Amino acid sequence: MKATLICLVAGFFSASAYAATELTYWDFLGGGDGVRMKQIVEEFNKSQSDIHVTESTLTWGEPFYTKVHTGVVSGQTPDVMTYHLSHFAQGVQGKDLRPITNDELAQAGLKQSDFQDSIIQRSLEISKKYGQSDQLFGVPLDIHTIVLYYNKTALQKAGLLGSDGKPTGTDSLEAFAKMLGEAKSKTHLLPIAESTNSADPASCWRVWYTLFRQQNGDFIKDNQLSFADVENQGAKSLEAMANWTKEGYIPKNTTYASAVALFSAGRSVFMINGNWEVPTLVDLEKSKKLTFEYGIQAFPKLAGNSDTWADSHQLAIPNNQKNPPTPEKVAAALKFIAYVVKQQTWAGGGHIPAYLPLQQSDSYKQMVPNNEYSADAAKQVTLEPPLPIFGVASPSFSAISNFLLPAWNNQIPPDQAIKQFDAELEKYAKQQQ
Amino acid sequence: MRVPSSAAHKPASHKQATALLFVLPFLIFYVLFLIYPGIQACYLSLTNSEITGQGRFIGLGNFAELMHDADFWGSVLHTGYFVLLTVVPNTLIGFFLALLVVRLKRLRLVVLAAFFLPYVLPVSVVTTAAIWILDANFGILNSLTGINISWFQDPLWAMPSVAAVTIWWTVGFNVLLFIAGLQSIPQEYYEAAALDGASGFRRFAHITCPLIWPVTTLVLVLQLILQFKIFDQVYLLTLGGPYNSTLVVLLYMYRQAFQQNRGGYGAAIALVLVVIITVAAIVQFRVLRASRAAT
Numbered sequence: 033m034k035a036t037l038i039c040l041v042a043g044f045f046s047a048s049a050y051a052a053t054e055l056t057y058w059d060f061l062g063g064g065d066g067v068r069m070k071q072i073v074e075e076f077n078k079s080q081s082d083i084h085v086t087e088s089t090l091t092w093g094e095p096f097y098t099k100v101h102t103g104v105v106s107g108q109t110p111d112v113m114t115y116h117l118s119h120f121a122q123g124v125q126g127k128d129l130r131p132i133t134n135d136e137l138a139q140a141g142l143k144q145s146d147f148q149d150s151i152i153q154r155s156l157e158i159s160k161k162y163g164q165s166d167q168l169f170g171v172p173l174d175i176h177t178i179v180l181y182y183n184k185t186a187l188q189k190a191g192l193l194g195s196d197g198k199p200t201g202t203d204s205l206e207a208f209a210k211m212l213g214e215a216k217s218k219t220h221l222l223p224i225a226e227s228t229n230s231a232d233p234a235s236c237w238r239v240w241y242t243l244f245r246q247q248n249g250d251f252i253k254d255n256q257l258s259f260a261d262v263e264n265q266g267a268k269s270l271e272a273m274a275n276w277t278k279e280g281y282i283p284k285n286t287t288y289a290s291a292v293a294l295f296s297a298g299r300s301v302f303m304i305n306g307n308w309e310v311p312t313l314v315d316l317e318k319s320k321k322l323t324f325e326y327g328i329q330a331f332p333k334l335a336g337n338s339d340t341w342a343d344s345h346q347l348a349i350p351n352n353q354k355n356p357p358t359p360e361k362v363a364a365a366l367k368f369i370a371y372v373v374k375q376q377t378w379a380g381g382g383h384i385p386a387y388l389p390l391q392q393s394d395s396y397k398q399m400v401p402n403n404e405y406s407a408d409a410a411k412q413v414t415l416e417p418p419l420p421i422f423g424v425a426s427p428s429f430s431a432i433s434n435f436l437l438p439a440w441n442n443q444i445p446p447d448q449a450i451k452q453f454d455a456e457l458e459k460y461a462k463q464q465q
Numbered sequence: 466m467r468v469p470s471s472a473a474h475k476p477a478s479h480k481q482a483t484a485l486l487f488v489l490p491f492l493i494f495y496v497l498f499l500i501y502p503g504i505q506a507c508y509l510s511l512t513n514s515e516i517t518g519q520g521r522f523i524g525l526g527n528f529a530e531l532m533h534d535a536d537f538w539g540s541v542l543h544t545g546y547f548v549l550l551t552v553v554p555n556t557l558i559g560f561f562l563a564l565l566v567v568r569l570k571r572l573r574l575v576v577l578a579a580f581f582l583p584y585v586l587p588v589s590v591v592t593t594a595a596i597w598i599l600d601a602n603f604g605i606l607n608s609l610t611g612i613n614i615s616w617f618q619d620p621l622w623a624m625p626s627v628a629a630v631t632i633w634w635t636v637g638f639n640v641l642l643f644i645a646g647l648q649s650i651p652q653e654y655y656e657a658a659a660l661d662g663a664s665g666f667r668r669f670a671h672i673t674c675p676l677i678w679p680v681t682t683l684v685l686v687l688q689l690i691l692q693f694k695i696f697d698q699v700y701l702l703t704l705g706g707p708y709n710s711t712l713v714v715l716l717y718m719y720r721q722a723f724q725q726n727r728g729g730y731g732a733a734i735a736l737v738l739v740v741i742i743t744v745a746a747i748v749q750f751r752v753l754r755a756s757r758a759a760t
Contacts (some may be wrong), residue, residue: 106517126726230706290600294602459724
């Protein structure tokens with residue numbers, strides 16, 4: 033009894049003498065990757081006693097970024113948060129992000145060259161253009177991209193699996209369409225499960241932007257927003273996608289959840305989706321609920337090059353001017369950030385680590401099933417145009433939903449859709465000025 | 466013994482002070498959370514503010530832009546369509562369900578609870594259930610009936626589907642109001658009419674209908690105001706899609722304010738909606754009063 037009391041008292045004093053720095057952490061990770069982030073935060077809290085992180089998960093997309101922005105204006109922000117690289121143009125321009133100096137990075141044991149160069153370069157480009165700064169506004173956590181999920185069992189039966197265990201007919205748009213036709217007639221399954229409903233512009237954008245970039249299309253010409261390529265390669269990409277629908281290779285008006293369910297229930301041969309669905313398949317296989325063998329490959333090179341849409345989750349510090357964080361808080365936040373970016377647990381969410389020592393480590397290279405796609409996918413990364421009208425929770429989403437999606441669902445002709453899409457984006461670009 | 470009535474002897478001003486004291490808690494909240502934000506919104510609509518912070522005063526610029534904004538007028542039309550699909554049907558269905566419930570001798574409470582329960586559910590639960598029930602690939606409705614329609618993703622069916630979910634969700638409250646109304650009709654009227662040999666239909670047409678009319682008016686006006694403010698269901702079910710076919714006024718306001726970061730323009734949209742609702746409610750009330758006077 034006495035001993036317990038002494039322990040309690042001693043515990044009380046030691047706790048108060050070394051009061052831990054409290055960090056609030058906001059993220060938007062609701063899926064399989066969210067579970068892994070919670071695990072990382074828990075492990076971090078257990079690994080040391082100086083810093084205690086409390087995590088809150090908020091709704092992905094617009095609600096998250098609106099809350100961060102209002103938080104910054106009212107001076108009530110978290111100490112650290114997740115952020116999309118594709119939202120940096122909006123966030124830096126709107127002064128929501130606090131620059132992180134190289135000294136601060138160094139104190140946390142990090143340097144810019146620790147991270148995938150393409151991500152750092154894009155980040156610095158945005159810093160310079162919208163923040164008049166040569167500092168980073170966030171630390172890269174990962175790269176996420178779209179990959180091609182395939183039903184190995186079905187492809188094998190249809191004779192469409194190559195000797196390398198990968199699908200055949202993925203070297204051009206024409207060959208791809210032909211292969212999908214064969215897959216359809218031989219397996220009687222839906223060729224591609226895809227989210228095609230207008231409430232999910234992101235899925236449509238990722239596929240279209242990939243095909244557009246693979247044909248060397250770009251929105252930026254001489255540092256200016258340009259629609260010349262959109263009218264040309266952009267229209268061709270949309271036409272190819274609309275043809276998939278016409279031939280019944282993808283389902284019309286399908287929700288995101290249904291698309292994932294169609295593939296995981298073995299009712300489709302392929303699924304084009306983000307690498308964040310990897311944990312869904314891994315978990316289903318583990319619990320023996322998957323009726324087929326699946327494979328994953330980096331998005332195939334269907335046109336001139338293998339560029340594939342990608343984005344990067346970053347860890348950032350809000351630019352709280354009203355109640356600026358103390359240097360101790362900033363140091364603690366960066367210490368936490370430095371811990372998180374080094375955890376392979378995060379790759380369990382299908383993401384590719386941006387931290388190079390981890391990305392190049394043997395243990396990551398051997399990680400299953402990530403090793404089926406990650407090496408190629410990391411090379412194919414093509415980021416969103418660095419303008420505030422693009423990216424997660426940007427105005428471009430309603431233009432995509434209103435014009436690209438109806439064309440994909442065969443409700444309006446692709447060329448007409450592209451014209452209206454351009455006009456809408458132009459309107460948004462003007463409103464932003 | 467005479468009970469001293471202090472109130473009676475107090476001066477009128479004192480009485481008013483007491484009254485004010487009782488009203489004060491409500492008044493504080495009313496001013497703080499309705500009047501003040503209302504005035505702020507009016508001012509905001511005259512500026513080019515973003516969603517936070519102050520903007521520049523631009524006079525009626527936002528309203529001028531609004532007049533030529535095709536998406537805005539589209540959203541007004543869609544809201545009107547939604548109101549049309551919900552207000553009268555929701556009232557009629559509520560009335561008939563109420564007639565059914567009051568006639569039940571057994572299981573009356575069970576049936577009433579069954580109709581009322583959806584109303585208790587939060588909108589997010591209702592919409593999540595509806596999304597899966599009406600899913601094109603996995604939904605129970607399509608697999609039972611063999612229909613091949615993506616209810617929330619088809620431009621033709623999206624709005625009627627949102628309306629159907631709304632009616633299922635909210636009709637319970639109307640049933641309650643109508644039951645209260647039906648039970649307040651004195652039983653003697655029916656007995657007297659039955660003695661005079663009036664048939665069931667005539668009793669319904671000449672006793673029930675006119676006497677339930679005040680409740681019907683109330684339900685219609687409440688419904689009209691409520692349905693004009695449609696936002697939650699559309700935000701959760703369709704996000705205004707497909708292709709803006711379910712883009713309603715409040716969702717357009719949300720898009721402008723929170724997606725485009727144009728707080729001033731959003732406030733202008735909100736103010737126009739206030740005007741529309743007020744006018745519609747007054748017109749409806751007048752029409753209903755006139756038709757009541759006529760019967």
